[in-house]
Amino acid sequence: MQAGLSFEQLTNDEKHQHFMDRINRGEKIEADDWMPDDYRTSLIRLISMHGISEIMGALPEKEWVPKAPSLHRKLAIMAKVQDEMGHGQLLLRVAEDLMAPLGKTREDIMQDLFSGRLKFHNVFHMEAPTWGDAGMIAWLVDGAAIISQSMMLDSSYGPYARALKRICAEEVFHAQHGESIILALAEGTPEQRALLQDSLNRWWKSLIMFFGPKSAKETGNSNADKNIMYKIRTKTNEDLRQEFFTKYIPRIWALGLTIPDETIHFDEETRMWVYEDVDWKEFKQIVSGNGPRSQDRLDLRRRSYDSNGWVRDALAAQKAI
Amino acid sequence: MNTESMHQQERTELKELIYQLADDDFILAYRGSEWLGLAPHIEEDVAFSSINQDMMGHASMYYHLLEDLGEGDADRIAHLRKPEEFRNAILLEMVNGRGTYLDKPDYDWAFAVVRNYFYAIHKQVRLESLRVSSYEPLANAAKKIMMEQYYHLMHWEIWFKQLVTSTDDARQRMLIAVDKVWKEFGGVLTLGPSYGEFVKAGLIEDEPLLKKRWLNRIEKVFKETGIELAGEPAIESGNGRKGEHTPDLAEALATLSEVYATNPASGW
Numbered sequence: 019m020q021a022g023l024s025f026e027q028l029t030n031d032e033k034h035q036h037f038m039d040r041i042n043r044g045e046k047i048e049a050d051d052w053m054p055d056d057y058r059t060s061l062i063r064l065i066s067m068h069g070i071s072e073i074m075g076a077l078p079e080k081e082w083v084p085k086a087p088s089l090h091r092k093l094a095i096m097a098k099v100q101d102e103m104g105h106g107q108l109l110l111r112v113a114e115d116l117m118a119p120l121g122k123t124r125e126d127i128m129q130d131l132f133s134g135r136l137k138f139h140n141v142f143h144m145e146a147p148t149w150g151d152a153g154m155i156a157w158l159v160d161g162a163a164i165i166s167q168s169m170m171l172d173s174s175y176g177p178y179a180r181a182l183k184r185i186c187a188e189e190v191f192h193a194q195h196g197e198s199i200i201l202a203l204a205e206g207t208p209e210q211r212a213l214l215q216d217s218l219n220r221w222w223k224s225l226i227m228f229f230g231p232k233s234a235k236e237t238g239n240s241n242a243d244k245n246i247m248y249k250i251r252t253k254t255n256e257d258l259r260q261e262f263f264t265k266y267i268p269r270i271w272a273l274g275l276t277i278p279d280e281t282i283h284f285d286e287e288t289r290m291w292v293y294e295d296v297d298w299k300e301f302k303q304i305v306s307g308n309g310p311r312s313q314d315r316l317d318l319r320r321r322s323y324d325s326n327g328w329v330r331d332a333l334a335a336q337k338a339i
Numbered sequence: 340m341n342t343e344s345m346h347q348q349e350r351t352e353l354k355e356l357i358y359q360l361a362d363d364d365f366i367l368a369y370r371g372s373e374w375l376g377l378a379p380h381i382e383e384d385v386a387f388s389s390i391n392q393d394m395m396g397h398a399s400m401y402y403h404l405l406e407d408l409g410e411g412d413a414d415r416i417a418h419l420r421k422p423e424e425f426r427n428a429i430l431l432e433m434v435n436g437r438g439t440y441l442d443k444p445d446y447d448w449a450f451a452v453v454r455n456y457f458y459a460i461h462k463q464v465r466l467e468s469l470r471v472s473s474y475e476p477l478a479n480a481a482k483k484i485m486m487e488q489y490y491h492l493m494h495w496e497i498w499f500k501q502l503v504t505s506t507d508d509a510r511q512r513m514l515i516a517v518d519k520v521w522k523e524f525g526g527v528l529t530l531g532p533s534y535g536e537f538v539k540a541g542l543i544e545d546e547p548l549l550k551k552r553w554l555n556r557i558e559k560v561f562k563e564t565g566i567e568l569a570g571e572p573a574i575e576s577g578n579g580r581k582g583e584h585t586p587d588l589a590e591a592l593a594t595l596s597e598v599y600a601t602n603p604a605s606g607w
């Protein structure tokens with residue numbers, strides 16, 4: 019920046035250059051700093067989707083909270099699901115700060131969710147019909163989330179990086195809670211083991227999908243590339259999926275479980291896992307609100323939004339006084 | 340007092356009292372957990388689920404006291420008793436509203452606030468008395484629980500006062516909920532048929548005394564918020580302390596033991 023010239027007097031290109039220099043130096047961008055519009059919109063898209071996924075993600079597990087099979091498990095799953103709601107809250111606040119200059123609020127986020135404009139993670143559109151799923155979600159879905167969130171711990175956007183730091187610390191406990199459920203089932207009766215295998219069969223494809231397509235080719239979407247350019251994220255979808263395989267496939271096998279993909283193996287030459295890819299059109303269908311439980315879960319949130327309308331009105335009236 | 344020096348009769352009374360304490364917290368925490376994801380806003384979802392988790396923890400502490408008193412495995416006690424063996428007040432087992440937690444829930448936040456607030460006041464009064472109980476493990480548990488209970492009480496008090504002094508609609512809904520809770524709250528305040536024995540053994544103070552303390556606190560809040568006191572709270576649907584319950588409890592128990600009951604002997 020030239021001496022004597024205030025930041026406001028710079029042209030947009032110069033501001034942009036200044037901004038890119040900052041992130042390339044590893045500096046953190048804060049909520050009130052100048053940022054390019056597409057950086058802001060990328061962040062809003064990413065963080066509100068992440069936040070709303072935490073909240074919608076509480077719903078499949080919520081189905082098992084009252085039914086958890088011991089006092090200890092009841093307490094643990096209550097704590098876990100509470101954390102997820104807390105993550106949602108934390109992230110929506112980060113998103114709200116970014117949306118404020120655009121005149122948008124939490125209300126817009128909720129309305130976008132209801133209308134289907136705001137999407138949430140594919141995994142939370144799926145059914146969780148058994149207690150095995152409660153374990154599988156906490157173990158492998160949270161495990162997958164840890165991998166993709168840890169990558170962004172060094173995100174160029176400071177408030178997101180700080181929120182993720184807290185979230186990742188809690189996610190570790192979630193994965194442990196999940197692993198503990200899984201171990202109990204794996205060491206249990208033949209029926210319990212069957213419950214577990216059944217659940218893995220059900221979740222495998224969704225776990226592959228969780229990381230997103232290999233490249234923009236599959237969905238015609240280049241958000242991931244832009245996020246890398248802006249140092250919001252540092253790895254590709256496929257990098258993350260491979261990391262997940264490396265961490266979890268040996269553990270799954272060690273439990274004596276079968277992965278429902280006969281082709282899966284580690285290729286020593288390429289140092290990559292080879293696996294059967296999923297149908298990315300199906301993925302698109304699911305996240306567009308056409309998964310097996312998408313509408314039921316959205317309906318649950320809409321319903322509570324409607325039946326609590328009077329509470330929102332009452333609180334707003336109180337504030338006005 | 341410890342378990343060795345206790346007579347058979349005293350032991351029975353002690354267990355009877357702990358069942359009441361445990362079942363009250365257990366069932367209300369269960370009802371609270373059904374609210375998860377459905378509270379009026381995300382911040383409340385977080386706070387409410389934290390309260391429910393604490394309350395479930397309190398129930399678990401009490402069930403473990405019962406386990407120590409020879410009642411068998413705490414999980415079995417919590418999950419496998421028949422409805423008529425439960426000693427919770429009927430108010431606490433009542434459903435949250437129409438629908439179920441999985442299917443078209445149409446839950447009533449006014450009822451949730453009033454039920455939890457009135458119960459939190461009673462729980463506070465009860466704990467203050469249990470803190471000096473002659474049965475030391477119970478007194479110790481009460482001291483631990485009180486540390487968390489204080490925040491629960493504050494939480495519900497804020498909600499209660501906010502909603503009864505806000506819009507006409509909100510006040511109306513809250514007053515309807517107060518009525519509904521009032522009709523059953525006698526069932527929470529009673530210590531059941533053996534309360535005389537509890538008092539004699541120094542386990543807890545006299546029922547009328549605890550009731551009076553609760554009423555005094557309620558009266559103060561009512562005065563502040565302009566609500567008229569409608570005499571003594573009633574026990575319309577039956578006395579849970581005697582094992583009288585509604586189908587709501589049977590349904591709750593079927594849900595909360597669904598997985599455990601498939602194989603209680605197995606590790607979960």
Ligand SMILES: [Fe+2]
Pocket residue numbers: 072101102105185189
């Ligand atoms: Fe989370």
Ligand SMILES: [Fe+2]
Pocket residue numbers: 102160188189192
């Ligand atoms: Fe998690």
